Amino acid sequence: MTQDELKKTVGWAALKYVRPGMIVGVGTGSTAAHFIDALGSVSHQIQGAVSSSEMSSAKLMSLGVPLFDLNDVDSLDVYVDGADEINVSMQMIKGGGGALTREKIIAAVAHKFICIADASKLVDVLGTFPLPVEVIPMASAWVARELVRLGGQPVYRQGVVTDNGNIILDVHNLAILDAVDLEWQINNIPGVVTVGLFARRSADVALISSEQGVKIIG
Ligand code: 5RP
Numbered sequence: 001m002t003q004d005e006l007k008k009t010v011g012w013a014a015l016k017y018v019r020p021g022m023i024v025g026v027g028t029g030s031t032a033a034h035f036i037d038a039l040g041s042v043s044h045q046i047q048g049a050v051s052s053s054e055m056s057s058a059k060l061m062s063l064g065v066p067l068f069d070l071n072d073v074d075s076l077d078v079y080v081d082g083a084d085e086i087n088v089s090m091q092m093i094k095g096g097g098g099a100l101t102r103e104k105i106i107a108a109v110a111h112k113f114i115c116i117a118d119a120s121k122l123v124d125v126l127g128t129f130p131l132p133v134e135v136i137p138m139a140s141a142w143v144a145r146e147l148v149r150l151g152g153q154p155v156y157r158q159g160v161v162t163d164n165g166n167i168i169l170d171v172h173n174l175a176i177l178d179a180v181d182l183e184w185q186i187n188n189i190p191g192v193v194t195v196g197l198f199a200r201r202s203a204d205v206a207l208i209s210s211e212q213g214v215k216i217i218g
Contacts, residue, residue, distance in 0.1 A: 001211060004030070006118035007082075010209035011035040014080045014116050017205075020045045023068055025106040026060065027081020028053040028099035031116050035080050039065055050076060052106050053099040054163050070106065079110035083117050083203075084129040084196075090115070090203040090218060091179045095132030095196030098162050104194050107201050115203035119210040126179055130155065130170035132196035137167050139191020146189045147171050150182070166193055 001009070011034025018024055018039065026036060026049045036056060039049065040063030048066030050073055051057040057067055081103055083092040092115060094100050107113050131152070135143045140156065147154040152171035160168050176182055179199035186195040205218040 003118055003120065006209040007031040008034040010116045010118060010207050010214055012038045013207050013209070013214045014038065014114055015042065017078050017080065017112070017114055018042060018046060019077070021047055022077055023047045023073055024049045025076045025079030025081075025110045026051050026056050027079070027103055027106075028056050029082040029097040031082035031118070032056060032080070033059060035116060036060055036063065036065075039063070050106055052081065052102040053097070055097075055099075070109065073109075076106065076110040078112045078114055079107050080114045080116060081107070083115050083121055083198075085123045085126050086115055086117055086121055086203065086206055087123055087126055087179075090206055091126060092198040092203060093126050093129050093131055093196055094198055095134070095168070095194075096129070098132070098134075098157070098160055098168055100132055100196040101134050101162065101164055101194040104198065104201070107198065112205065113201065113203045115206040117206065117208055119208050122208055126176040126197070127174040130172045131174055131176070132157075133169045133171060133186060134162055134164070134166050134193040134196075135169055136191045136193060140167055140169065143189055143191045144169055147186070150185060164193065
């Protein structure tokens with residue numbers, strides 16, 4: 001199977017967590033896009049979705065899934081999203097698609113975070129994938145110096161402006177042994193909007209697809 005076929009398999013497998021009448025939190029990226037296709041197939045059975053990006057919103061609307069503003073929703077049962085890396089503690093690096101801030105907000109609201117990923121995303125130690133950090137533009141040089149002080153090598157993501165009007169620094173060469181602490185440290189740098197470490201709010205369930213099928217962790 002190709003990697004995209006594995007992403008499709010796991011995207012559709014997440015449909016079993018969707019119940020009639022639900023408002024579903026929806027992530028961003030190529031794996032989440034397959035989940036959106038799956039959600040479109042049951043659009044008449046659900047109330048709708050809260051989306052983590054303009055890109056996912058456009059796809060949801062094209063499939064007839066009603067969109068809700070997060071402020072109009074009291075609670076969310078599930079949030080389904082991909083990851084760039086996930087470890088056995090269900091901590092993740094996210095933000096390869098640049099949507100990390102809205103993803104983290106919706107993940108915080110949702111009762112259950114269901115991570116959908118192909119097996120290439122499962123790692124022992126987070127940090128081989130460069131860690132995305134969304135930054136207020138005027139703070140980019142200062143934040144980059146602070147990230148170097150923490151041992152990383154930040155690289156400006158060329159040509160990317162987030163849905164919130166900010167820039168992304170991708171931090172290379174971090175072996176993340178204490179993800180909760182690093183998330184806290186980077187979040188506390190003035191000018192940082194969000195770090196793409198999902199350690200304090202990790203996933204509750206991970207669906208991992210491989211040639212052998214979809215494995216459920218959690
Ligand atoms: C977007 C994300 C994605 O979930 C992550 O980048 C994985 O993407 P893909 O499913 O395309 O491999 O965090 O901001």
